[in-house]
Amino acid sequence: MAKREYSFYPGCSSQKAASASNYQVSVNAMCDELDIKLNEIPDWNCCSASIGYAEGGELPRLALSARNMALSEKFNPGQDIVATCAACWLATRETKDRLNHEDALMKETNEALAAAGLKVAANQKVRHMVEVLIEDIGYEEMGKHVKKPLEGLKIAGYVGCQTNRPFGIDGESFENPKYLDKLVATLGAEPIENYEKKVQCCGGALAFSEPVKSQAMIKDIIEAAYDGGADMIVTPCPVCQMNVEVYQDQINAKYKTKFKMPVVYYSTLMAVAYGKSDKQAGLDGQIIKATQLEAITRR
């Protein structure tokens, strides 16, 4: 099989010792198994996520993503841009779509980029890693690499917002996307049918600024997973992962619940099913330990 190459935009949270560094670790293990080569965009910058609007405004906000695209075109020409973070993907894809359709914006953006000697054509596709898995690799191929099926595990596929809306994954519905469930089944585990909070918002950045309101939503997301009989939650988004995992102590204190629900990435599940070690799968990054996955890596 020919090696697939992509221009990779990892994003701030995936950096070493950042909040989703364990995501990056598991992505590396997964890509290694699937013969995917990720060429990091040199000197990429933050996309300002969905919270850059207030101080940044429209053109500065879009210019952030445009700079990344310009660097990608320069150093990784001819490759699709791939992001693992939902917000990175959304911001970059929004910028690409708008640059492709708005001539005035394209002109202004290039005027701004010229201040650093850069220019953008916005001619590379912008994709989320799950699109690469589904569209370029395919479920069948992903299944062939499974060495340790995740048998007996029940997993709630929490898709969340930004890998689902407004762009979403081709062929999936906004209200009930099935791709995580299909992936879970491909790896030998059992997806929770009708997981009620599959596309519920976790609060995103407002988990920081409006913790009470956000934690009420997070509580529902976890509760619905328990109601469905889930052993753990899987998500494609670093913000979802963090918000749903790290506040469980605070939620327990406030709501008198006894939540202890591991929240992992799709790439964590894949790395484990592909026979990688705890460390390679990023399991040491779990605040709530995924003990059932650890048991499988030791098998």
Next chain:
Amino acid sequence: MGDMNVVKVEAYRNSFLKEVEANVEGGQWVKMCMQCGVCSGSCPLGSAWDHPPQELFMMIRAGKREEVLTSSSMWMCTSCYNCIVRCPRDLPITHIMHGLAHYAERLGLAPKNQPTRKFAKLFWNNLVKKGRVNELKLGVALYFMNGLVEGIKTALKMAPLGLNMLKTKRMNPLEYVGGHGIKDAAGLQAILKKARAIELAKAKKA
């Protein structure tokens, strides 16, 4: 900033809708709203908004400038995009909310103590400095954004969480002194400065 507000009041004396159309990201869509309320009903924090999107759209058309621009409502947007995908008229509602928030901020009318406004400003200033977000500095700045006393209380409350992040190597105390960044931060800042200048020049003309 205050001056810009006076200029805009003078320029659009009789039509806040026209002002929004010319000055707010996505503002030209506001008149398309048919008041069905799907956006308000779909918003995960809908009940926390003084005026949910549907109401804001009608208030804009009714000329309620002060009430809209000083509202904390649009700062409640979590950017979940539920409203966008469900709107039967395809209004880019999330972007309009962001646009309204930014316009209110630019005019100096945004509610000063609104926590998401404060956080959004911290986030932007944090990322601009080195080109990448410094999560630790952002977190600490967030805890202390309402002053020292409340900051210490928040920091103590959040300490167990921070410890968990440290233990799992998802946080690095050294980030506070150095931390991640890009090589060409100066170039990035030049780009942003130019982008802001272009935008402000357009805003003055609008």
